[in-house]
Amino acid sequence: MKKIDWYIFKRYLITFTAMLFMFIPIGIIIDVSEKVNRMIENKVAFKEILIYYYGFTIYFANLLFPIFLFLSIIWFTSKLANNSEIIAILSSGISFTRFLRPYIVGATLVSFITLLMGFFILPDASEKFWAFKFDYLTKNGEERQTSDIFRQVKPNEYIYVSSYNAMSKTGFDFFYEKFNGNKLEYKLYANRIKYNEKTKDYTLFNYIKRDIGKDNDIIVKQEKLNKKFDFEPDDLAPTIYAAETMNIFKLVKFIDKERAKGSSNLDIYLVVLYKKFSIPVSAFILTIIAVSVSAMKRRGGMGINLAIGILVAFSFVFFDKIFGTLAERSSLPPFLAVWFPNFIFGILAIYLLRNARR
Known part of the structure; x- marks a missing residue:
């Protein structure tokens, strides 16, 4: 120069x-x-x-x-x-x-x-x-989507909550559906789901499970049930600004994961x-x-x-x-x-x- x-x-x-x-x-x-x-x-x-x-x-x-x-x-x-x-x-x-x-x-x-x-x-x-x-x-909660949350947590598994409170880690009108190809295997419903920090599981209130059979469906009802799932509370409602806090490598993986979940x-x-x-x-x-x-x-x-x-x-x-x-x-x-x-x-x-x- x-x-x-x-x-x-x-x-x-x-x-x-x-x-x-x-x-x-x-x-x-x-x-x-x-x-x-x-x-x-x-x-x-x-x-x-x-x-x-x-x-x-x-x-x-x-x-x-x-x-x-x-x-x-x-x-x-x-x-x-x-x-x-x-x-x-x-x-x-x-x-x-x-x-x-x-x-x-x-x-x-x-x-x-x-x-x-x-x-x-x-x-x-x-x-x-x-x-x-x-x-x-x-x-509280302004940084998250808190209503009508639909997500794919695995290739054939889907969840939905009508509303979610990030502070109490509680969701309402919870649905969980498991498919085998295009066929529904079973469906869970709870009018409330709460994450437990100590036991790392979820408490389902007014729990209903419907197993889809060839001739008849099997329905199981319980007032309260503790159950483990393969998704985290943040999978229900991740922070909207989450992408801004990740380096380029984590961000690309995160986007691929969110795309698979139908975010x-x-x-x-x-x-x-x-x-x-x-x-x-x-x-x-x-x-x-x-x-x-x-x-x-x-x-x-x-x-x-x-x-x-x-x-x-x-x-x-x-x-x-x-x-x-x-x-x-x-x-x-x-x-x-x-x-x-x-x-x-x-x-x-x-x-x-x-x-x-x-």
Whole structure:
């Protein structure tokens, strides 16, 4: 790399890092001001608060990563343009594509770090962030699906509960069905099922079992019965944020397991998986857009470029959130929803790059 490449590359990384250190403390201060009353009410230990804000810092940085990256590039590239440094560089015979090289190298490094963080560091931070939030800041059970839960626990075994209480580990209107191929072997019903921590089994209340026979069915009824099953209480209602707390290897296995069980939260988990790859790719797209927008010297100076940058960055985050929610709440395929913002802004990046090269 030439001196000018190192100069731009260092400015890229230094400005991006400075942007993170500038905005993250602001986010923490705002979060503290909103939640301090709940923390005092729940008598949260100072150590727990520190652990929470470790998770919050990484979670917040990952969430607003596109905005931080985009604004940092807009900022220092606009300064280069206003000081006529870009004009001097291009006048020396360097093409605009060649001028982009240190930006792409910087985007590659940032993208790689973001990828590793999403795979291994963010899950641990997310676990601390969500665990604290639901232990101290929200109502119990909000992190779970608690009604009309249908799951496949084994290839031929299915369970259903009409409602589930995570605190007491109790489900209501419990059904368990065992099939042999397409034929139903037997069916269990209990109007209430409760998990026992000590004995690691379940207590069934008003238990009814129907064995399906060739000629006659055999029905067994008991007021109360203790029985072991091959599923855990969390299999009845796993936390919605469970996927965010797993590294990439555990997440892939978890999704395969949830797909086999017919989980209603599968699309939520797939969105988490796909975003681990789409967010690093967005670093390249946003870098090209930011350079193309801010490389031109404008009459309004840096303020115009920053205004455009803020508009584009928040539009990207808006699209990302909207389509992520659509994937979770509608029939829109998660893969399409997660990658659609990158596709749209990728087209915008190509258009702006061609325009800037002219």
